[in-house]
Structures are given as structure tokens and as C-alpha cells.
Amino acid sequence: MTAAWMNGSQSWCWPVARRSGDGAPARCRSWITADRVVGTKLAATATSRVDRRGSPRRLPGCDHSASGPAFVDIPLDAFGPADVDLDAIGAEAVAAPGANPASLRRDAVARVAKLVSKAQRPVLLAA
Amino acid sequence: MRAFVEQSRVPTFVNGMGRGLLPADHALAFSRARSLALKQADLVLVAGTPLDFRLGFGRFGDAQVVHLCDAASQVATHAELAASTAGDLASTFATLAESGAPASTHDDWATRLRDDEERSAPRRSRLLAADSAPIKPTRIYGELRSGSTAMRS
Numbered sequence: 145m146t147a148a149w150m151n152g153s154q155s156w157c158w159p160v161a162r163r164s165g166d167g168a169p170a171r172c173r174s175w176i177t178a179d180r181v182v183g184t185k186l187a188a189t190a191t192s193r194v195d196r197r198g199s200p201r202r203l204p205g206c207d208h209s210a211s212g213p214a215f216v217d218i219p220l221d222a223f224g225p226a227d228v229d230l231d232a233i234g235a236e237a238v239a240a241p242g243a244n245p246a247s248l249r250r251d252a253v254a255r256v257a258k259l260v261s262k263a264q265r266p267v268l269l270a271a
Numbered sequence: 272m273r274a275f276v277e278q279s280r281v282p283t284f285v286n287g288m289g290r291g292l293l294p295a296d297h298a299l300a301f302s303r304a305r306s307l308a309l310k311q312a313d314l315v316l317v318a319g320t321p322l323d324f325r326l327g328f329g330r331f332g333d334a335q336v337v338h339l340c341d342a343a344s345q346v347a348t349h350a351e352l353a354a355s356t357a358g359d360l361a362s363t364f365a366t367l368a369e370s371g372a373p374a375s376t377h378d379d380w381a382t383r384l385r386d387d388e389e390r391s392a393p394r395r396s397r398l399l400a401a402d403s404a405p406i407k408p409t410r411i412y413g414e415l416r417s418g419s420t421a422m423r424s
Contacts, residue, residue, distance in 0.1 A: 248358030250366065255354045256316070256337050257370040260279050263314035263335075265380045270272060270293075271286035271320035 272318070272360070273297075275368040280377045282308060282384050286320060303395070304387040309334075314353070319360055322347040339363055 260266055272292050276283050276299050284305050285292050293300045301308065309315065315331045318339040322329030329336050329350030336353060340346045343357040356363050399413030 248356065248362050248366070252354060252356045253363055253366045254370060256339070256356060257367050259314055259335060259337060259353055260281065260316070260367070261376070264377070265312045266279070266281045266314040266316065266377060267308045267312040267334075268272075268276060268281045268283040268316045268318065269286070269320070269326065270283060270318045271289040 272364040275364040278368045280381060281316070282377070282381050284308065286325075289319065299381060301384050301388060303391050304384040307387045308384055318364075321345065322350045 275281070276293060276297075280299065282301050282304075283293050283297075283299050284301055295302075309327075309331045312331060312334045314337065315334045316337045316339060317326060317329070319341065320326070322336070322338060329338070329347050329352070336350055338347050338350070338352050338355040339360060340355065340357050341360050346352075346355045346357055398407060398409035399416065401407040401410050401413075
């Protein structure tokens with residue numbers, strides 16, 4: 145994915161690129177894989193076809209505005225509730241579930257300590 | 272966590288969300304020897320992260336696995352665990368530090384992992400200083416590292 149700011153959009157898009165000199169367009173795994181950006185066009189958005197009157201906006205150095213990478217615009221707010229009232233969510237809902245130290249079972253910790261002391265090649269993965 | 276790691280001399284790897292829990296230049300902080308560590312470890316403690324596909328669903332060869340979580344609902348039920356804890360992770364590590372293994376028990380193991388990390392150092396240095404065009408992403412890290420080193424000194 146790459147940002148669609150090249151088209152003046154604030155949302156994200158999938159690039160469909162055409163390499164300079166190639167016949168068929170190919171979707172790029174990475175923007176860098178395109179040898180040269182020869183043009184840009186917005187193919188569609190997630191919810192509608194593109195209003196062609198406003199696009200494409202040509203990139204500096206583009207040879208053809210009608211060829212080169214095509215962008216499918218996917219506005220992120222089209223998929224999720226962007227109108228959630230965050231103030232309505234109580235503090236208890238966002239508190240860490242183990243925030244209360246008293247909830248820790250000491251016998252379980254002692255068992256872990258015993259395993260660590262007996263281990264020859266222990267590793268800790270923390271995230 | 273740092274007190275436990277230093278007291279028990281346990282080699283430690285941190286994922287992205289755990290970055291900063293242990294300084295990257297700490298004697299017990301490792302990153303590139305992860306593959307060797309997880310293959311040869313006899314005990315793997317996983318703290319604060321699920322045992323999902325990113326961690327092989329909690330299977331690390333023949334190693335015993337311990338899952339340290341901040342809530343009982345987060346403890347893996349699909350993996351065979353030697354032990355688990357549920358509760359405040361800071362308290363968990365503090366308690367472990369109080370009752371951990373004697374220091375230096377695992378120093379040979381840590382040295383092996385450090386040797387493995389050092390073996391890849393020349394290749395890493397080349398990537399960090401790569402002068403190719405288009406620029407290698409590793410070069411960015413190399414420049415940031417030299418910049419941050421200069422800021423610290």
C-alpha cells in the first residue's frame with residue numbers, strides 16, 4: 145500500500161503500476177520496483193468510481209497522465225465506525241487488566257522462579 | 272523486569288512493543304541471536320505477548336515454556352505450559368527478582384549468544400553503511416545510529 149497523497153487524497157490506496165516501456169500494467173509489490181513513474185491516474189475509490197473531472201493530477205515529470213500507476217482509493221473511514229463517542233468509554237475499560245498487584249498468585253511466581261533457577265539455557269521474550 | 276534479568280542473568284529479547292524495557296547495549300539484551308536462542312533454549316519465558324503465529328504458537332523445540340501475562344484471560348490455552356502467571360507484570364518481575372537464580376548461572380549461555388550476535392556484526396556494519404543507489408533502508412538506521420551516538424557524546 146502506499147499513500148494516495150500523490151493524487152491529492154488523504155486516504156490509502158493500492159498502487160497498480162505500469163513500468164515505462166512495458167506493455168501490460170503490473171501491480172507492484174513495492175513502489176520502488178517501478179523503474180520509472182510515467183504517469184498516474186485514479187481508477188476507483190472503495191465506494192465509487194472516480195470523478196474523472198478532478199483527476200488525474202499529473203506528477204512532476206510524468207510523460208502521460210493517462211498511463212503509469214493507477215490508484216484505487218480506499219478511504220479508511222469507509223470500513224470502521226469513525227463516530228464512536230470516546231468520552232462514553234469509562235476509565236475501567238481502558239485500564240490494564242492486571243493493574244491490581246494483589247491479583248498476582250505468589251505460588252505461580254514461585255514456580256516460575258524455580259524453573260528459572262533450574263534452567264541451563266533460559267531465554268526471556270518480552271513485548 | 273531489568274532487576275529480574277540482571278539478578279537471574281537471563282538473556283533477553285524484546286519485540287517492538289517491548290523496546291526500551293532493556294537498553295539495547297545491555298549485556299543481556301540480544302536481538303540477532305534469537306533464532307539460535309529459541310532453538311537451543313531449555314526454558315523460554317514469554318512476557319506480555321500472546322503465543323500466536325509470531326512466536327510459533329508457543330512451541331520452541333524441547334524448551335519448557337512459561338507464559339507471563341497481565342490477566343488470566345491472556346494466558347495461552349493452546350500451548351503446553353510449564354507454568355504461567357496472571358497479574359501485574361511489574362509485580363511479577365519484582366517477585367521473580369527476589370527469588371531468582373544465583374547470578375552467573377547462565378553466563379556461559381549468554382556468552383554463546385553474544386558470540387553468535389558478533390559473528391553477524393561485519394555484515395550488519397556493511398548494510399548500515401551501504402552506499403548504494405537507490406538507498407538501502409539499513410543505511411537510514413546507520414545514519415540515525417551515528418547521529419544518536421553523536422548526540423549522546
